[in-house]
Amino acid sequence: MLSVVFNMNRIYLDNNATTVLDPRVKQSMEPFWLQEYGNPNSLHRYGTETHPEMSVALDRLYKGIGASDEDDVIINGCATEGNNTVLKGVWNDHIRHGEKSRIVSSQIEHPSVARTLDWLEAQGVEVVRLAPNDDGIITEEILADGFDENKTALVSIMWANNETGLINPVKDLAQFCRGRGVLFHTDAVQAVGKVPVDLQDLPVDFLTFSAHKFHGPKGAGGLFLRKGINLTPLLHGGEQMGGRRAGTVNVPFVVGMGLAMELAVDALEYETHEVRRRRDRLEDAIASIPDTLIFGKREHRTPNTILASFKGIEGEAFLWDLDKRGVAASTGSACSSESLEADATLQAMMSDADLTHTAVRFSLSRFTTDEEIDAAILAIHAAVDRLRSISSTY
Numbered sequence: 001m002l003s004v005v006f007n008m009n010r011i012y013l014d015n016n017a018t019t020v021l022d023p024r025v026k027q028s029m030e031p032f033w034l035q036e037y038g039n040p041n042s043l044h045r046y047g048t049e050t051h052p053e054m055s056v057a058l059d060r061l062y063k064g065i066g067a068s069d070e071d072d073v074i075i076n077g078c079a080t081e082g083n084n085t086v087l088k089g090v091w092n093d094h095i096r097h098g099e100k101s102r103i104v105s106s107q108i109e110h111p112s113v114a115r116t117l118d119w120l121e122a123q124g125v126e127v128v129r130l131a132p133n134d135d136g137i138i139t140e141e142i143l144a145d146g147f148d149e150n151k152t153a154l155v156s157i158m159w160a161n162n163e164t165g166l167i168n169p170v171k172d173l174a175q176f177c178r179g180r181g182v183l184f185h186t187d188a189v190q191a192v193g194k195v196p197v198d199l200q201d202l203p204v205d206f207l208t209f210s211a212h213k214f215h216g217p218k219g220a221g222g223l224f225l226r227k228g229i230n231l232t233p234l235l236h237g238g239e240q241m242g243g244r245r246a247g248t249v250n251v252p253f254v255v256g257m258g259l260a261m262e263l264a265v266d267a268l269e270y271e272t273h274e275v276r277r278r279r280d281r282l283e284d285a286i287a288s289i290p291d292t293l294i295f296g297k298r299e300h301r302t303p304n305t306i307l308a309s310f311k312g313i314e315g316e317a318f319l320w321d322l323d324k325r326g327v328a329a330s331t332g333s334a335c336s337s338e339s340l341e342a343d344a345t346l347q348a349m350m351s352d353a354d355l356t357h358t359a360v361r362f363s364l365s366r367f368t369t370d371e372e373i374d375a376a377i378l379a380i381h382a383a384v385d386r387l388r389s390i391s392s393t394y
């Protein structure tokens with residue numbers, strides 16, 4: 001495994017927020033800034049010379065998720081865009097004119113799904129937000145309970161949760177929907193590069209991913225659409241992406257995302273064994289601290305994620321202390337960090353509201369080293385000791 005020391009003084013354990021660009025990905029993007037900078041839709045050579053690498057990148061993306069040639073993978077700006085495209089597209093095509101009335105989702109979705117559903121609800125859509133079971137998972141039984149296929153246009157359930165790392169049984173959920181003729185979408189942002197994704201084996205109709213979660217560039221994502229499915233685009237304009245997503249294609253980012261996907265799939269073995277081994281070592285050390293809670297069973301989680309709560313310690317104070325010690329972690333998702341409100345996902349999972357204010361997420365990547373885990377363990381123990389010694393509630 002490529003071993004690169006990116007920043008010798010700091011340890012990055014916030015890989016569910018974003019990941020470092022793989023240096024090989026960075027290199028693959030270089031020619032497209034100053035030399036081959038043409039618009040791929042131009043007819044002159046500046047445009048056409050980008051085509052071979054773009055085509056390699058698209059092949060890598062299709063192969064990486066097991067899409068067939070007849071399916072569509074639309075390149076876009078991020079997973080937030082992909083999720084908005086699916087939810088608003090299905091609303092426009094299947095709900096707005098009265099065919100169906102309902103979208104079924106969950107209480108543990110990322111804000112790019114949750115807030116879009118709030119907006120759709122304000123437009124009159126009936127939104128059902130399923131609660132997870134005690135293990136934090138949306139099972140087929142939960143989906144089946146009270147399911148009405150005559151009303152439901154779409155089911156949208158995330159593959160792996162960004163805060164807990166808990167993996168939902170997407171194959172069962174997708175099969176359930178397919179058997180009833182209901183469209184199924186999964187937000188696979190935290191699954192790609194962490195668990196195998198093979199759409200040949202999975203009756204999913206829409207799937208979203210984001211390059212910067214698997215060591216690709218920020219600002220590039222993809223939306224898979226099963227063959228034969230039409231969806232009103234979010235962005236109207238030019239004929240890029242076969243008219244399904246207008247806007248000049250960002251060539252360096254597409255090339256980088258393609259290679260990042262291939263490298264992530266190649267590294268899946270490593271992720272499953274080595275990243276998991278380091279995560280488990282860190283988790284054991286965290287769990288050995290008295291009055292500490294780890295959310296979700298290890299075997300139900302992506303190999304890189306730990307969500308922990310330390311009794312008597314407020315999450316933000318803990319993060320600042322850790323940051324001073326050179327360790328970067330997070331409280332819940334990065335896009336909720338400006339709000340001091342307890343995160344909705346955690347609220348859905350925990351009965352004790354106080355715990356939601358103390359949860360801290362540690363997320364590793366294939367670039368996290370054993371030495372970094374050793375140093376992080378020392379820093380976490382020291383931070384807990386200091387904060388508990390000054391805490392009025394411990």
Ligand code: C6P
Pocket residue numbers: 016017018078079080081110112158160161162163187189190210221332333334335336
């Ligand atoms: N989660 C986190 O800290 P964008 O930002 O559009 O590339 O990805 C959005 C997104 C969608 N779905 C899931 C499951 C995600 O985890 C994210 C990004 C980051 O958890 C930033 S909020």
